[in-house]
Amino acid sequence: MELFxxxxxxxxxxxxxxNLLFCLIGVLLGTLIGVLPGIGATATIAMLLPITFQLExxxxxxxxxGIYYGxxxxxxxxxxxxxxxGESSSAVTAIDGYQMARKGRAGAALAIAALGSFFxxxxxxxxxxxxxxxxxxxxxxxxAAEYFSLMIVGLVSSVALAHGSIVxxxxxxxxxxxxxxxxxxxxxxxxxxxxxxxxxxxxxxFVALAVGVFGIAEILRNLENERTREVLMAKVTDLMPxxxxxxxxxxxxxxxxIIGSALGILPGGGAILAAFASYTVEKRVSDRPEEFGHGAxxxxxxxxxxxxxxxxxxxxxxxxxxxxxxxxxxxxxxxxIIQGIVPGPNVATEQPxxxxxxxxxxxxxxLMLVVLNLPLIGLWVKLLKIPYYVLFPIIMAxxxxxxxxxxxNVYDLYAVAFFGLVGYLLLKLRxxxxxLLLGFxxxxxxxxxxxxxxxxxxxxxxxxxxxxxxxILLLIAALVLVVVFLPSVKAKRQEVFxxxx
Amino acid sequence: xxxxxxxxxxxxxxGILTAVGLFFTWQAFNLELGTAFRMxxxxxxxxxxxxxxxxxxxxxxxxxxxxxxxxxxxxLRGMAFILPAPIFFGLTVRGLxxxxxxxxxxxxxxxxxxxxxxxxxxxxxxxxxxxSVAVFSxxxxxxxxxxxxxxQF
Numbered sequence: 001m002e003l004f005x006x007x008x009x010x011x012x013x014x015x016x017x018x019n020l021l022f023c024l025i026g027v028l029l030g031t032l033i034g035v036l037p038g039i040g041a042t043a044t045i046a047m048l049l050p051i052t053f054q055l056e057x058x059x060x061x062x063x064x065x066g067i068y069y070g071x072x073x074x075x076x077x078x079x080x081x082x083x084x085x086g087e088s089s090s091a092v093t094a095i096d097g098y099q100m101a102r103k104g105r106a107g108a109a110l111a112i113a114a115l116g117s118f119f120x121x122x123x124x125x126x127x128x129x130x131x132x133x134x135x136x137x138x139x140x141x142x143x144a145a146e147y148f149s150l151m152i153v154g155l156v157s158s159v160a161l162a163h164g165s166i167v168x169x170x171x172x173x174x175x176x177x178x179x180x181x182x183x184x185x186x187x188x189x190x191x192x193x194x195x196x197x198x199x200x201x202x203x204x205x206f207v208a209l210a211v212g213v214f215g216i217a218e219i220l221r222n223l224e225n226e227r228t229r230e231v232l233m234a235k236v237t238d239l240m241p242x243x244x245x246x247x248x249x250x251x252x253x254x255x256x257x258i259i260g261s262a263l264g265i266l267p268g269g270g271a272i273l274a275a276f277a278s279y280t281v282e283k284r285v286s287d288r289p290e291e292f293g294h295g296a297x298x299x300x301x302x303x304x305x306x307x308x309x310x311x312x313x314x315x316x317x318x319x320x321x322x323x324x325x326x327x328x329x330x331x332x333x334x335x336x337i338i339q340g341i342v343p344g345p346n347v348a349t350e351q352p353x354x355x356x357x358x359x360x361x362x363x364x365x366x367l368m369l370v371v372l373n374l375p376l377i378g379l380w381v382k383l384l385k386i387p388y389y390v391l392f393p394i395i396m397a398x399x400x401x402x403x404x405x406x407x408x409n410v411y412d413l414y415a416v417a418f419f420g421l422v423g424y425l426l427l428k429l430r431x432x433x434x435x436l437l438l439g440f441x442x443x444x445x446x447x448x449x450x451x452x453x454x455x456x457x458x459x460x461x462x463x464x465x466x467x468x469x470x471x472i473l474l475l476i477a478a479l480v481l482v483v484v485f486l487p488s489v490k491a492k493r494q495e496v497f498x499x500x501x
Numbered sequence: 502x503x504x505x506x507x508x509x510x511x512x513x514x515x516g517i518l519t520a521v522g523l524f525f526t527w528q529a530f531n532l533e534l535g536t537a538f539r540m541x542x543x544x545x546x547x548x549x550x551x552x553x554x555x556x557x558x559x560x561x562x563x564x565x566x567x568x569x570x571x572x573x574x575x576x577l578r579g580m581a582f583i584l585p586a587p588i589f590f591g592l593t594v595r596g597l598x599x600x601x602x603x604x605x606x607x608x609x610x611x612x613x614x615x616x617x618x619x620x621x622x623x624x625x626x627x628x629x630x631x632x633s634v635a636v637f638s639x640x641x642x643x644x645x646x647x648x649x650x651x652x653q654f
Contacts, residue, residue, distance in 0.1 A: 167556055168556075171557060171560065178549050192529075192532060193528055390625060393613075397603055397607045397630075398633075400586065414587075428572055429514035451544075454539075
């Protein structure tokens, strides 16, 4: 059994003392920022990215992955206790989780969220292990035309899953792609869009863009109207759910895991959408729909499982194709490139220890989260009492250090301020930043593959539709675009996102 | 006649995106375009810039049809203090060195909130600087000069 020997290799890598330690640091940090509203996983990973350069590639990726799914766990704690999502993907959990907490069942709600997440994490880690290798096989046969078409699918789906106006999301992709092209053209050496600033000849710094658009813009938004947070309770008791709770959470957890795993693979904020889809499904299939909004167990168990499953399976396109499914995965690509690993199907064959080590570490990390988080809840609750005005100077300082340490270029710091302003402007104009970041990462790759494909076909653009895999991918992209523009889907889509706000 | 109503947010958004698109188009025209067979450095950017301009115009046109929600408050004080913080760090980190530069960066950022008391701001910045020096400079060994040429005697 190849799968088992691969998994054995993975666990051997992930269970080395150093990697266990970095996994632990990752999940603890992730939980911490997940608990604190106002700092997202994207901004944190962007800030910590430079610090991980000193580590081994495996350790750094394990730690960054830990931050990502740790944040999903932490976010639910905040959602349940103060009715405010620590992470956007736990926004749904706040609806019923907070109601459970008000009825004195905060402990049970937290435990249900944690256990549901753990189950989902286990199943979806297994799914990643099963599906990643065959996908890699397919991806290895991809040529330039197929890669181009695949990236088009990725960009189009990120548009479809973004909030708000589709036209705006498309514009964000175009803008992101253009920003990604800033720097020296690889074929001719011509500087492009650098405005004559030599320091931008290597392109805009990816970390600076991510920190600005996701970190600083978010701080500015939080400063618009400062509110005091009220923590519901200082003590959380009765962690153990009752036998009846277990019975009622089982089916929602399973359904949530399936929905989350499927949606996580799609590009563009899979975990958030997964949580919403799961909540809607649970409400529909429940025999007690009147309970929803008043502390339904299914309303916590389903979405929590779904968002964690979605967080895990979004690693599939990253590990097999080197295509990011969401902004965090885009940062992971950045981390891999900095470590000298070319993301894509070759990772599995050339670096099996890295590939399987990351997969195995996800399960270990999930286990750590369940074991650690329930007893540590008291500590997290205390952290919630830290006022926001203390937090953001800390974030600003770490942002500055992090961005500067990437390559000691002070122009990167000016870029941070600039993109902070841009990000805030986009927020105000109701434009989604996720497609922009995705476009930014894919911009150079997209252009390179387009040019290569055109050279290979001797300038014949039909190469994209005469090669079967490429044609199928483009057809999918076209279908997705047509579907999101259909009037009925458009209305439904608005409904889903309105519920979210 | 119906009065013409605008969604200001979208009108602004469309306008800005159109302008940015036109700027990139203009810049791309200065680059060598090449042919579809052998694309020059300007070919793909020009395509994207034109698409961006067109999308901007679409948003602008659509904004005349629907009434949207207002933009909400703008964090002016936040912008006035948060955005200069990394710029200050960039300007001084080589001259002043890591320690003083970071202290003042944190201090500037502190004043973005109306709730922060001056004494608290200084205390927080000091603690933050001490922590960062311990972790980043000594712990992780990042190659920063702790005190730069401007403050050495």
